[in-house]
Amino acid sequence: MLSDSDSAELLSFLKPDTRPDVKGYVTNYILGLSAHSDGCRYLRSKPGLLVSMVTLMSDPSIAIAKNCFHAFINLSADETLHQVLVTQNSELLTVLFRNLLDPHFQLSDQICTILSNLSRSETTCRSVFKVLEEQSMGLAKLLDIFCTDGFNKMASLHHLAPLLSNLTQLPEARHFLLDKDRCAIKRLLPYTLYEASTVRRRGVVGLLHNCCFDYSHHEWLLSDAVDILPFLLLPLAGPEELTDKENEGLPIDLQYLPEDKKRESDPDVRKMLLETLLLLTATKAGRRTLKNMSVYPILREFHDWEAEPRVTAVCEKVIHVLIGEEPEEGMENLMELKIPDDVEERLKEADRREEEVIRGGGD
Template identity: 75%
Template structure:
């Protein structure tokens, strides 16, 4: 029996070559795909970079089945951050991905989006992705946004994972500057996707991008102005069917007034949390706080807090409410993002956050156990009813 190293050598030398017989290549790529599906296999492939290079080269194989297996394998490999540098630098995978992404007839574009999303999670490789994106003649951030916003750009792919890719890219100031360019109207094109019901992935990617952009407090007034009007797009996913007073309704943005009885809130907890964090960022400046107060954001948050069951999300909502109904900071401390916190105070706040997080984890664990117990009781009750039906039938 061949050792792992001998098997790898055979794969690299003979089976993963473009000129190898298709049936042999097919078996080899299936083997690579199997290896890539678990941590030990990825670790082994990391020690055999030539095998990874060969796999990437076969992503362009004439056989669709072989190319598809290689794309699947690279999705698995790109989920491991320790392989990012190998894929980006030695395999030089990015130009191939970008060239195929702009092809509206390429059948594996969804796989490309997932790989790019994985590779851009961490800042180091995210910089490489953005750099190559801008250098590629057919691509660039404008083209990426155009593809993302064009319905049925590729009829064989949903391209939803371009959302997380955009969110990852906005970790970097260069990408944020592009989205916040007041002459391009990029943010305005993305806002409707905060309520895109078809895909949680796409919706979450856009909300993540908006949150990252809101770390640049100098743009807050513009984002909240009529030129962008970001507030309704953040509040609508958190608003429910609860009846508000006429006074509360009239102060709200028009799109949030007198909502229907069947109004549903954002179902994904991570997206709800990101929206709350975005709103919290917009309260960092005095102008932002005043606008959110004048637009009656508090009643929406009040009802949301009553509805929300996730402790970690409820905690963020409470912080936002405290800012909305609390006193204004003293003079010179109006911009919360520019306030310098003494080291000892920062350490105490960090400890308090850790304690709060531990308490929330305990609450979530208790809630999970209660749900499991209720589910078990319901299953037992169903089983008992079924047994009774059977006994009656037999009788």
């Protein structure tokens, strides 16, 4: 690895007024270092190099700026570097959000990837959210950018979806989305059916899943004010013919689906959709709505179609709740129940055994 004198020499070339060909060579070299773990560890110990790379993100040469952005994509993929990137590079997040606001910035997709990476763990997610709010941007503007088709003609901005999903780790972000007067979450629902990008679908479904942990909002989410249920069920519904009675009980958007209706193609997204439905069954109001809306026939057909054991296992949990008896009085809210430690340990052990069976392809 490079000596301290080598590092100092590299740093001397990472200045805005350095010749473009030299900057290009050095930034490309650092990009190469960031592509493997030893190089990442080395750069972690050289904050001066990283600060200079942040500065050159604004270089007039798109090739030089691209080297810098791609290096930070590599570095931000390693969660052990997150604190270093956020705390020792105070300008990094500011530069990223400032450029994201520019509808003509060519490297906005790279920005989205870096921010998505940095917001995975809760600690650095808080740092990302703090700078987002301080930049006169806020979650409202981020949502506007995400929901504006063609906001940036040079970037798809699909990776804003996992960023938004990661931000909903935080109560503050969930509070914004679940505010009844603002009803911001409703703007995101159509993206569960967004055919052009699995990344968008996966991110939005992850966001909805996180928001459904706030069970006090279940009744509102399932009401006409938001109407979340069709957007969770439609990706799971197929072309199978249901009886007239079953169709009439379903939300209108799920009735008499065409013969060419296709299900969600990504098993991770299907699993998250089912886990979100399972969260909604944790409250009495949620269970009542899902039962009244004939969710069971959709899941029955889905269960017969699904080939992934890990997805089937979640589907079966939802079905068991829907066709099972209501919990006894005082136990209606499953998310408020205190499970005895020994029972909780047995449930965890059962889950571990189930995972082993799934991984081994056994019965």
